[in-house]
Amino acid sequence: LIFVIFYFLLIRPQQKKQKQQQSLLDALKKGDKVITTSGIWGTITNIGKETVTLQIADNTKIKMQRDNVSRVRGEEEDKDKDKEKDKDKDA
Incomplete structure (x- = not known):
């Protein structure tokens, strides 16, 4: 019984997260806009089997392991980032 509880509380959610x-x-x-596990925002310019190349600024590209991509940015996140840039310019 304890093993069943342990499975559903700890193991199963972790397996779901790994699958996602x-x-x-x-x-x-x-062309996907992503955020890495280290917090770097970039756009994918090249994808390999184990690596991905991100453009993080004009004429600045970095190559990293594909596993380091944390999530794909949505349009709302891009709008929020643009708003922050506008606030920084005004200050």
């Missing part, structure tokens, strides 16, 4: 992350990595494509 793997499906996210499998669905990556060129």
Whole structure:
């Protein structure tokens, strides 16, 4: 009984999370705007089997392991980032 409770409280949610992350990595494509596990925002310019190349600024690209992509940015996050830039310019 304890093992069943342990399974549903700890093991099962972790397996779901790993499956979601793997499906996210499998669905990556060129042009996706992503955030890495280290907090770097970039746009995918090239995808390899184990690596991904991100453009993080004009003429600045970095190559990193594909597993380091944390999530794909949505349009709302892009709008929030633009608002922050506008606030910084006004200050």
